[in-house]
Amino acid sequence: MVRGKTQLKRIEDTTSRQVTFSKRRKGLLKKAFELSVLCDAEVALIIFSPRGKLNQYASSSMEETIERYKRHVKNTQDSTSPLVNQNAQPIKHEARRMSKKIEQLETSKRKLLGEGLGTCSIRELQKLERQLDRSISFIRARKMSLYRKQIEQLKEKERTLVAENAVLREKLRLYQHQISNEDNAAV
Structure with a gap:
């Protein structure tokens, strides 16, 4: 019997979602183990359940694998750093602009809620x-x-x-x- 293709979307029923999480977590941990044994690969898998419970698998030491990953990422970033800096300038500028806009909106929201009015001028209070x-x-x-x-x-x-x-x-x-x-x- 052939199963239909599973549609990838959030499962709404909490019981079904928990059962699916449990089964798929076991399958994922099994695949990670198989990959490490069959291919002699260094595998580390970290899973946090919806309730925050930690599940992990490491073919060697989890800490060593994470440190190796950090070193690899740092080396990769260092080698592409000049190129990244050129492309990152407009993004950083946009991020700063958006951050200021968010700060202004939060200040406005606080004032609408009646908080932080002590620094407002008469004109600002009338506008508000x-x-x-x-x-x-x-x-x-x-x-x-x-x-x-x-x-x-x-x-x-x-x-x-x-x-x-x-x-x-x-x-x-x-x-x-x-x-x-x-x-x-x-x-």
Whole structure:
């Protein structure tokens, strides 16, 4: 029997996700062991579960393998350093610019929450007040829109229930009329 191709996306069911993690972790550890034995390769595998539990495998010493990896990465970076520096300048500039923008947004957010207002000038406070007034207006408009929708839904439900009630009253009236006719016929 051939299994279908597994679609690679996050498994939503927590139980299924945990079972899949456990099975695949075992398979991955087995493959790492096989690779180290069959190919005489130095293998180190580190896995952190979703709950933070550490699982690891090392064909030799984990610390030695990590140190070897660090040395290799450092040597690789040193050999490509001039080229990387040329390409990194625009990226570093963009990162600094974005960092300043994030800092400004965080400061603005803190001020909107009423924190750190001690250093604000009158003009800044007035601007902040206008901004909050606009926000409150948008929030109130949205709230009123939601209330209107809810009222319309409740009115529609009321109409449906009134109509249903009328039908039931008519059925009850007919039933009572039928019973009174049966009582009169029995007498």
